[in-house]
Amino acid sequence: MAKAVRFYETGGPEVLTWEAVEVGDPGPGEVRIRHEAVGMNFADTYFRTGLYPAPLPAGMGVEAAGVVEAVGAGVEDFAPGDRVTYTGSPLGAYSTERVMPAEHLIHLPDAIPFETAAAMTMRGLTTSYLLRRIRPLSAGDTVLLHAAAGGVGLIFTQWAKLLGIKVIGTVSTEEKAEIARAHGCDEVILYTREDVATRVRELTDGKGVPVVFDSIGATTYETSLNSLARRGLLVCFGTASGPIPPIDAMQLAIKGSLYVTRPALADYIADPAERAELAGELFSHVAAGDIIIEINQRYGLDDAVRAHRDIESGRSIGSSVFTL
The missing domain is CATH 3.90.180.10 (Medium-chain alcohol dehydrogenases, catalytic domain)
Structure with a gap:
């Protein structure tokens, strides 16, 4: 049976x-x-x-x-x-x-x-569309990835390395930081100890990153926006901490003419x-x-x-x- x-x-x-x-x-x-x-x-x-x-x-x-x-x-x-x-x-x-x-x-x-x-x-197909369909990324680009030691995160960082893309990852513990680094994460931020957006600016000479990949949602939304470079893109592909808040279009303009997308694997x-x-x-x-x-x-x-x-x-x- x-x-x-x-x-x-x-x-x-x-x-x-x-x-x-x-x-x-x-x-x-x-x-x-x-x-x-x-x-x-x-x-x-x-x-x-x-x-x-x-x-x-x-x-x-x-x-x-x-x-x-x-x-x-x-x-x-x-x-x-x-x-x-x-x-x-x-x-x-x-x-x-x-x-x-x-x-x-x-x-x-x-x-x-x-x-x-x-x-x-x-996880693999999610990584595939994130890296190959959302926005063209080239060798030498730097992106921010939340939950870098998660299931998608560990595949994403390895695949990004193959493409020559630098990944700044966020994790909650030193153990997870070590795992993220071992899988190709170039820089790791412990969000429990550091302000993520401030650290991202430090790592990018104040510019921010062109794309943030965020599977966390509610608790990271503002941080993700603050980590983006001018005309940057926030990819909200998960809501582990809850749905993202309503999008304020004027806030996107004030923060640098930013873009936000909420993709779903099913559509890819x-x-x-x-x-x-x-x-x-x-x-x-x-x-x-x-x-x-x-x-x-x-x-x-x-x-x-x-x-x-x-x-x-x-x-x-x-x-x-x-x-x-």
Whole structure:
């Protein structure tokens, strides 16, 4: 019998339940997948708390890797036995197996283990669009990255290094600072000890950076704006501390004709051709060993409550996965 994590009301980690489920056969355009590893992302907590609305009851999770077991009518790009990974699909990845739309799947190269795929598909594709789609960046450019020791942060700094981009990262502890440096972060700011914007100005001869990549949200928004150079861009791609405040257009003008964008991964992988291009570049870097995906936390799916408590408390470093 298949099992899955589900929730019937929004709230804290304790609302997550581990229960037996009926999976059934795939319908037209669908596949049935047996999961080998499941990814955990901070965004999962947004669905659980209700920040991202979901019809209840609901499954949990949007990222996993595994093997196709059956395909429904009309599915031509995938066959039983195919190794696949996915992200951004309907909720339900926290499960031993599931039926889902085939359109969300990505073929997984043999060179990449299932656990690695589950730990990097969302984070890696996020990094891919941040560095390759948001604003053209060239070798020698300097950017500010919040949460530099997080799952996206560790991939981002390695990829930026390959492109010759200098990264100033923020972290909360000396332990995380060491990890960020080890993965290519050029300068690390402990936001618990230093004023981030002031330090960024010092590191950039008073100019500020052309782009800030901010996955924290509410508590870092003002600091991010104050770290930008004239006509700089703030990329708010996450809200770990809560949503960003309402944008004051006049404030953007006063601070240097700044820009703010709130991108979502779904809009950068909606087109199959673009998704394949972004995934292909990511997979090639990982397969070649140019980007190392470190899994720092592993849990069983029946331990999802503890996993959510860990990630919300800030104890997690890098990527976390559920193993089956």
